[in-house]
Amino acid sequence: MKEISYYPGCSLHGTAREYDDSIRGVLSLLDIQARELEDWTCCGASSAHCTDEDLAVDLAARNLAIAEKSNRELLVPCVACYSRFKVAENEVKEHSKKSRFSYHGNVPIRYSLDFFCDEPILDEVKKKRVKPLTGLKVVCYYGCLTVRPPKLTGIREYENPQHMDRLMEALGAEPVQWSYKTDCCGASLVMTRTDIVRKLGERLLSMAKEAEADCLVTGCPMCQANLDMRQEEFEKETGEKYDLPILYFTELMGLALGHKDVKKWLGRHLTDPVKVLSSKGLI
Amino acid sequence: MDLNQKGSSFLSEVVQASGETLQACYQCQKCSAGCPVAFAMDILPNQVLRHIQYGHREKVLSSKTIWICASCYSCSVRCPNNIDIAKIMDTLRTLALHSEFKPGEKDIPIFHSAFLDTIKSKGRIHELSLILQFKSKTRDFFKDAALGLKMYRKGKIKLLPSKFSGGKEIKEIFNAFEKGART
Ligand code: SF4
Ligand code: SF4
Numbered sequence: 480m481k482e483i484s485y486y487p488g489c490s491l492h493g494t495a496r497e498y499d500d501s502i503r504g505v506l507s508l509l510d511i512q513a514r515e516l517e518d519w520t521c522c523g524a525s526s527a528h529c530t531d532e533d534l535a536v537d538l539a540a541r542n543l544a545i546a547e548k549s550n551r552e553l554l555v556p557c558v559a560c561y562s563r564f565k566v567a568e569n570e571v572k573e574h575s576k577k578s579r580f581s582y583h584g585n586v587p588i589r590y591s592l593d594f595f596c597d598e599p600i601l602d603e604v605k606k607k608r609v610k611p612l613t614g615l616k617v618v619c620y621y622g623c624l625t626v627r628p629p630k631l632t633g634i635r636e637y638e639n640p641q642h643m644d645r646l647m648e649a650l651g652a653e654p655v656q657w658s659y660k661t662d663c664c665g666a667s668l669v670m671t672r673t674d675i676v677r678k679l680g681e682r683l684l685s686m687a688k689e690a691e692a693d694c695l696v697t698g699c700p701m702c703q704a705n706l707d708m709r710q711e712e713f714e715k716e717t718g719e720k721y722d723l724p725i726l727y728f729t730e731l732m733g734l735a736l737g738h739k740d741v742k743k744w745l746g747r748h749l750t751d752p753v754k755v756l757s758s759k760g761l762i
Numbered sequence: 763m764d765l766n767q768k769g770s771s772f773l774s775e776v777v778q779a780s781g782e783t784l785q786a787c788y789q790c791q792k793c794s795a796g797c798p799v800a801f802a803m804d805i806l807p808n809q810v811l812r813h814i815q816y817g818h819r820e821k822v823l824s825s826k827t828i829w830i831c832a833s834c835y836s837c838s839v840r841c842p843n844n845i846d847i848a849k850i851m852d853t854l855r856t857l858a859l860h861s862e863f864k865p866g867e868k869d870i871p872i873f874h875s876a877f878l879d880t881i882k883s884k885g886r887i888h889e890l891s892l893i894l895q896f897k898s899k900t901r902d903f904f905k906d907a908a909l910g911l912k913m914y915r916k917g918k919i920k921l922l923p924s925k926f927s928g929g930k931e932i933k934e935i936f937n938a939f940e941k942g943a944r945t
Contacts, residue, residue: 489886489887492920494913496918519886520881520932524887526877529856530874530875534935537938538881623833623834623835627838629839670869670873671870671873672830672867672869708909749913
């Protein structure tokens with residue numbers, strides 16, 4: 480059985496519990512063992528890099544130093560954590576920055592979406608798929624930091640990424656084209672400038688509706704929380720009814736692979752995904 | 763005009779702290795054209811660069827723009843001169859926090875400090891502690907209260923923070939930061 484290190488990050492212990500549960504669920508169906516980093520701490524997220532560069536590098540490096548003690552690759556599901564780790568790695572490796580921890584940039588840091596889109600995993604998914612998501616139209620929403628900046632993420636098609644689209648095809652779903660794949664949803668301002676976030680969120684939701692999507696798929700806990708939990712508020716503001724489920728890609732993987740807990744994960748959403756999935760006969 | 767010769771100390775300060783050669787900016791405005799939050803800014807990203815070149819320290823460090831920037835890196839990947847504007851925004855926020863100027867946005871820097879306080883005391887972000895900390899600093903207790911209740915019902919709010927034992931190391935990180943000098 481393949482083993483990987485796993486850094487859940489703070490969101491997955493709170494608002495994004497269903498992301499954590501569905502990742503663990505899918506990994507076990509793929510015979511991959513996730514070992515949670517012992518005694519991990521917050522990566523510092525946007526508040527550290529908005530305040531002080533050394534602080535940001537140290538908060539990330541503490542976790543990377545723990546991961547470096549083993550030779551396993553490190554799976555990171557939250558894109559804010561992933562971005563902070565890649566910045567710290569780059570500072571240490573390319574700019575010889577010293578952190579206060581014994582970290583040398585030797586652990587492969589993998590963002591969850593990239594990890595599950597590796598060819599061998601996609602092949603395995605196709606083989607193990609028990610319920611193809613036939614007839615489900617999805618818009619793939621990558622957001623900002625999953626692809627940018629490409630010098631850190633290594634994503635070549637950063638203006639029009641395709642990997643999540645390929646994963647959705649492997650599950651049997653139909654990714655529909657839209658031009659908002661990598662637009663920002665403004666989630667970092669959600670507590671402070673709700674007015675800005677509302678504008679960005681409303682545009683994403685109405686564009687997804689215009690593309691005639693049944694749901695929006697993401698791998699970012701901030702985007703998910705923002706678009707799912709504030710959807711009703713956006714609806715009140717615009718007078719439009721979006722009713723657009725915001726799903727983690729791992730929830731759809733779990734559904735196609737026949738995981739027994741899918742309903743439990745979906746039950747945590749504020750914008751109900753069960754209705755549309757059952758109308759397609761998928762649940 | 764040779765901006766280097768004109769010698770703006772603010773320009774060299776930003777160049778040095780960010781490591782970016784922002785003298786190369788030729789005002790094509792691509793950064794601002796693709797910025798998702800430009801509509802809420804008081805000076806556009808390309809204008810920020812121009813003001814830095816001219817040494818307008820107060821204008822830049824007391825702007826709303828540097829706090830509203832969502833660090834999405836759209837500008838950085840599109841700049842024809844490879845200027846990492848998102849990184850410059852980080853540098854400007856740090857300089858602003860150390861400056862004598864009042865921040866152009868009230869709540870955003872308060873949020874960041876509440877966030878860091880939560881890491882300092884709990885090691886991880888316990889969302890409920892963060893929200894309470896932020897609200898006690900802004901005294902706005904009613905905003906989003908109904909949403910909070912809905913989240914609680916969906917099991918999305920954890921009442922107690924998780925335990926961790928890396929407290930000593932976290933303390934050291936913050937001690938160094940608060941002293942402003944790292945060993
Ligand atoms: S895209 Fe680059 S060169 Fe163009 S205005 Fe912005 S910073 Fe200057
Ligand atoms: S990084 Fe900031 S300035 Fe640049 S496009 Fe994004 S929000 Fe605008």
